[in-house]
Amino acid sequence: MNAVVSDVKYLQEEIKKLASEKKAVILAHYYQRPEVQDIADFVGDSLELARKAKETDADIIVFCGVRFMCETAKILNPGKKVLHPNPESGCPMADMVTKRDIEQLKEKHPDALVVSYVNTTADVKTVSDICVTSANAVNVIRKLDAKKIIFVPDQCLGQWIAKQVRDKEFIMWKGFCPPHFEFTAQEVERLKERYPDAPVAAHPECHPKVTEMADFVGSTSQIIKYATTCEADKVIVITEVGLKHTLKKKNPHKEYIFPESMNYCGTVYCCTMKGITLDKVYETLKNEINEVVLPEDVIEKAKKPIERMISVL
Ligand code: SF4
Incomplete structure (x- = not known):
């Protein structure tokens, strides 16, 4: 050893x-x-x-x-x-919105409910009406008794939710998750060409151009379930590379292909x-x-x- x-x-x-x-x-x-x-x-x-x-x-x-x-x-x-x-x-994304930002939005849109992604600071939560995670956001927001939603901080997750919840108006904050925002449609295209039989699973924090190309979009847990149980023996996974460890443990018989693009950390992973x-x-x-x-x-x-x-x- x-x-x-x-x-x-x-x-x-x-x-x-x-x-x-x-x-x-x-x-x-x-x-x-x-x-x-x-x-x-x-x-x-x-x-x-x-x-x-x-x-x-x-x-x-x-x-x-x-x-x-x-x-x-x-x-x-x-x-x-x-x-x-x-x-x-x-979390760099959580730090992109403050309690004061929310208070100002509420003044501008008094009839809206503030829905905060759980990736927010405790201070932001104190002025939020409800939290969501990427796993439950669509279901929770569908059940809310409000026509107007202030969604913070992730614009990509917000846009993905808005596509599925058509009967509500969304006021989006412009935050983003730096690692997920790094993945590009061009890179997904390259991976699809290289592995034509592999389905693409992407996290909703990715840019809409990326999630539009995916066969499956879901939270980390939902991606795990999909990638380890789908019929394909190779899956292209567009999320933080730390997930590979769990995927391999849960189903070592499959190949999980992660993007190779680089970010300020040297590769796409969450530095923090x-x-x-x-x-x-x-x-x-x-x-x-x-x-x-x-x-x-x-x-x-x-x-x-x-x-x-x-x-x-
Ligand atoms: S991956 Fe990192 S930056 Fe992105 S939401 Fe999670 S903790 Fe924040």
Whole structure:
């Protein structure tokens, strides 16, 4: 066994030992590094992780994801100690809209409901009517008793929803997810030419020109289900490359082809998701540092749109 592999294994074992001693649960998003996913008690998308955080009876939640996800865990289970192994890991898209932006939009459109993608800060949630995830957005918005919807922050997800919910007017914020926005229609075209029998599965945070070319559009969990169970033995997957680890684990007999385009990180992956490392998880849990703290009034107000989403489903 080489030194790097043995270091990884050693750290993984130490983290698991610490977690058991401290009665901690480790939650990880699908876009986390493979070695971080492998120490998690549960790997999931933002909705699944929010549900786990709400239900857990562990004393400590170690959340391997970006800041808004840790905030959501704290909001849903405020009695728990929530630790974020890298407090610098925020979501660039979540930071593209502020509470003040929403207040100004509400002044301009007083008859509209504010629907926030769960990828928003706790502050933004305090002035939102309801949250959605990419897995449930269409169903939740269809059920809302409003003709006008302010949708923040992701314009691509917003446009994808609007195509399916034709009886409502949408006021879109112009945020975007940097990694998903990098994928181009030209690249998808190239992949389709190279693998003509492979269907294309894309995340709705991709540009509409990309999702229009896809055979299947869905949230991370929906893509997992589609890609691992469809008949094709090769699937082109247009989303963050961290998902490959889960796809391979769930169905190793298929080939999953991810785009090779480059972004500011050197390839298309979410830099901030990858900011969580085993070292950081170990230090955080060992010393119980990097605790997520939110003011009580923020927790109270931000909880309402999240719970409303859960109750609508
Ligand atoms: S993948 Fe996109 S939406 Fe998810 S954390 Fe990264 S920047 Fe935010």
